[in-house]
Amino acid sequence: MGESFGLMTEEPRQGGLGPTSTGEWSSTGPYEHPAAGWGAAMTVGKVLLEQRQPVAGTKAMFTMNQPKSGFDCPGCAWPDDKGVTLDICENGIKHVTWEMTHKRVGKEFFAAHSVTELSQWNDFDLEDAGRLVGPMAYDAATDHYVPISWNDAFRTIARHITALDSPDQAAFYTSGRLSNEASFLYQLFARELGTNNLPDCSNMCHEGSGRGLTASLATGKGTADLEDWEACDALFVLG
Incomplete structure (x- = not known):
């Protein structure tokens, strides 16, 4: 079925049943160094420069996941840690800087690339092209x-x-990364029309797990935090 839509039909897949990609899994080649430490710090710096956000991006690093005057990281549902100055990870910084990017895609971009061609791009390249500037x-x-x-x-x-x-x-579907203000106006529009059919990617993807976790553990988010790491005797990383 997927083959008729230009989707990958054989393993391995890059991120699941996504657009066909004939390239390598990593656009930068194999990485044989530790996943954290200075390597991660250098990658964060590179991302900030690529997205042209060295100042604003650095400021965001110190406000992300902070209980006062901060904001939740759009990358994952890691619980808030108390007393941590930099409560961030490499992927979280990437998410934030992608949100802050100055890159834009307008009519010239879509005139140069057909939908069939774009369906062959991988997710990273599609995101990296930039933000829409108007309705299409x-x-x-x-x-x-x-x-x-x-x-x-x-x-x-x-x-x-x-x-x-x-x-x-x-069905008034929205992204879970939509702002609170935009979400508020959107749900007013739907309810004025006469329906509360307002799914978004958060509840469609995580409502089942969130309800199950809340019923069993009294929280719908992850239960691990940095204090657990400091107190444990062994840490297993799978995958």
Whole structure:
């Protein structure tokens, strides 16, 4: 089934059933050094420079996961640690700097790359291309995304919504990384329409595990923290 959509059908896969990729697993070659320490610090510095965020990115490192005037890392659900000045990891910094990137993809990018071509890109390259600058629509005749005005985008959305027999036939899906303010306005729109069908990637992916963990352990997040690492006699890392 996946093969007809240009998906990988044989192991190993890069990140699951994703776009076909003929390249190596790592774009930088094998890494044979410790996963933490100075190697991780140098990688963080490289990422900050690549995303052109050496100042703002460094400031974000000291506010991420801090209980006062801070914000939760968008990378994972690691519990908040108390009294830790830098409560971060290498991947967390990558997530934050990708959110802060100045890279943009506009009409020139989509004119140069068809949807068929983009479906062959790996996830990293798609993310690294940059952020959208406006609404886009798929043109089946050319196999390209083309820019449309906000008015046309809203008219298209309205046409599909008003054609429904019931508001509950619509699913207002959002990213778990959407801001609280945008999420608030979005849910107001859905409820004004007459439905509370508001799934997002967080509850669709983690609601089952969160409910199970809450029922058994009284918390829906991970239970390990840095204090456990300091007190344990042995640490096993699998995978």
